[in-house]
Amino acid sequence: MTDLPYPMPNTPLIIWRFIDGKPGHEKQSQGLIQGLQDITAVSVETIALQGSFFQRLQQSQSICSTLSKRSTPKLLIGAGHATHVALLRAKKKYGGLSVILMKPSLPCRWFDFVLIPKHDSPKERPFIIPTEGALAPVKVGNKQKNKGLILIGGPDKRNIWDNDTVWRQIESICNAQKDIDWQLSTSRRTPEDFIAKENKNSNLKTLDWRDTPPNWLVNQLAEARYCWVSQDSVSMLYEALSAQCAVAALELEKEKSDDKISRNLERLVAEKYLTTFSGWDQNKTLPPGKFKLEEHLRCAKIILERINGV
Secondary structure (H helix, E strand, O other): OOOOOOOOOOOOEEEEEEEOOOHHHHHHHHHHHHHHHHHOOEEEEEEEOOOOHHHHHHHHHHHHHHHHOOOOOOEEEEEOHHHHHHHHHHHHHHOOEEEEEOOOOOOHHHOOEEEEEHHHOOOOOOOEEEEOOOOOOOOOOOOEEEEEEEEOOOOOOOEEOOHHHHHHHHHHHHHHOOOOEEEEEOOOOOOOOHHHOOOOOOOEEEEOHHHOOOOHHHHHHHHEEEEEEEOOOHHHHHHHHHOOOEEEEEOOEEOOOOOHHHHHHHHHHHOOOOEEOOOOOOOOOOOOOOOOOOHHHHHHHHHHHHHOOO
8 A cells, every 4th residue: 555644544434436337437436446445445335326317316315325324434436427416415414525537517516526637627626636537447567578459449529530541550550560469459439340351460469349358458458568549549548558558549630620639639749648650750669658647546645635634
């Protein structure tokens, strides 16, 4: 555990985690909880919500009533609009401090802590914590010098997707770095015909996202030294940075000339967190980022320090 300027508690920090069944939201709250676990002892109870608005409230009321017979929460953590009202009702009845990840649908001031990515231009408020991307579980293993990942997204409203454009960059990467064993994985948004293209690169293996086991991405990123991500996949870029890979973006033509996600990518490049295909010297290996990204830990420290009045 990481040293803090205050003593360890005698009892674990009780956390009630509200989830809505969406993997992206659950990864965010799990990322913050991992950061808290790295610092102090915690006990996590999960309140799973599904169905209509009123069904979620009933589920929350029933589960929280049962949990309260054992202990009351110190932190109530949720990600996703479907968790907000249930979390606030639980806080009012059972106490604790509320933590919301991503910009809420309700006023931010209704929560004790709100974690909002910098690209969403959060206001400067004591209870708002700007984050470098969305939080996610982090695993950093022994980096294998010849292991590389290529993570493919797909069409979105900000970029013009073209299979051939992406493949030309991939082939250039594989040809320039023949000593690297590259593994390519698609995602839910990737066009069905993307990996139907004949793979002529002996150092590249392709994998359909539907064939990946649970936690595949986290485990692969932990060991990969290099990672290329199509620029549309913002969350995967941040996951690769958090796993301390050397990260670069496969480039696409922009649908919009100026938007917050594109500006954020340009900032990350300018601040040397990552590079792009056009900015990469193909005679050299992909350079590591200038800064280590540990947002899950940084945010956890801020919350704990404020809880303890440091």
